[in-house]
Amino acid sequence: MKILLFDIDGTLILSGGAGDRSLTKAFERLYGLQRAMQGIKPAGKTDPAIVREIFVRKLNIEPTDEQIKEVLDVYVECLVDEVKNSKGYRVLPGVHELLEKLDGDRDFLLGLATGNIERGARIKLSRADLWRYFSFGGFGSDSEERDVIVRMAVERGLRLADYDPELVAVIGDTPRDIKAAHDAGVFAVGVATGPYSVDELYNSGAEIAFEDLSDIGDFYKKIKVLSEKWQKTRS
Numbered sequence: 001m002k003i004l005l006f007d008i009d010g011t012l013i014l015s016g017g018a019g020d021r022s023l024t025k026a027f028e029r030l031y032g033l034q035r036a037m038q039g040i041k042p043a044g045k046t047d048p049a050i051v052r053e054i055f056v057r058k059l060n061i062e063p064t065d066e067q068i069k070e071v072l073d074v075y076v077e078c079l080v081d082e083v084k085n086s087k088g089y090r091v092l093p094g095v096h097e098l099l100e101k102l103d104g105d106r107d108f109l110l111g112l113a114t115g116n117i118e119r120g121a122r123i124k125l126s127r128a129d130l131w132r133y134f135s136f137g138g139f140g141s142d143s144e145e146r147d148v149i150v151r152m153a154v155e156r157g158l159r160l161a162d163y164d165p166e167l168v169a170v171i172g173d174t175p176r177d178i179k180a181a182h183d184a185g186v187f188a189v190g191v192a193t194g195p196y197s198v199d200e201l202y203n204s205g206a207e208i209a210f211e212d213l214s215d216i217g218d219f220y221k222k223i224k225v226l227s228e229k230w231q232k233t234r235s
């Protein structure tokens with residue numbers, strides 16, 4: 001069994017700013033803060049880490065867990081409509097076809113490894129009916145640290161694969177995904193549909209990197225090579 005752990009934003013979909021707008025609304029409603037996301041770069045960061053950054057940088061508050069949770073509750077409320085109405089929402093090239101193919105292939109086990117809290121992940125993926133492909137994951141609601149999230153996703157996947165995988169790889173669009181994968185002891189596959197180029201993803205250590213996920217044949221071929229490498233390093 002090959003376990004693939006997908007990031008969401010910049011990897012599977014772009015929400016067209018729905019996440020940013022929802023967080024902005026949450027801070028506006030709870031703290032009267034305008035333009036909370038201005039100057040904040042969310043790529044590769046977890047939802048609770050982004051919320052904490054806004055508290056510290058914009059409000060000069062070191063937030064409690066309770067305060068972070070309260071913001072994220074309002075965020076999720078806003079996210080429902082923001083995702084539904086987002087004009088810029090799109091599924092990235094090849095994603096529908098690739099997930100459909102992998103889903104029908106018993107060699108693969110698909111999970112999520114994302115900084116989104118679980119409820120947010122479900123809202124973002126459900127608009128395009130992508131949520132159903134994933135049977136488990138690690139989320140921003142599990143931890144503020146991406147490293148911990150990836151480790152939890154890996155552990156949950158291993159349990160489902162009886163601890164005998166042919167490959168475990170994280171697929172993500174930022175160097176943060178790649179570092180978290182390596183820290184968790186698994187391979188990293190970069191995809192340049194977010195803010196980083198293929199070269200930048202290779203330079204940050206990705207075992208493989210794709211421009212996008214539209215060439216399913218090429219994806220399968222490279223995953224096969226990666227899987228052979230995995231089994232060689234583990235035997």
Ligand SMILES: [Mg+2]
Pocket residue numbers: 007008009010011043044172173174194
């Ligand atoms: Mg991402």
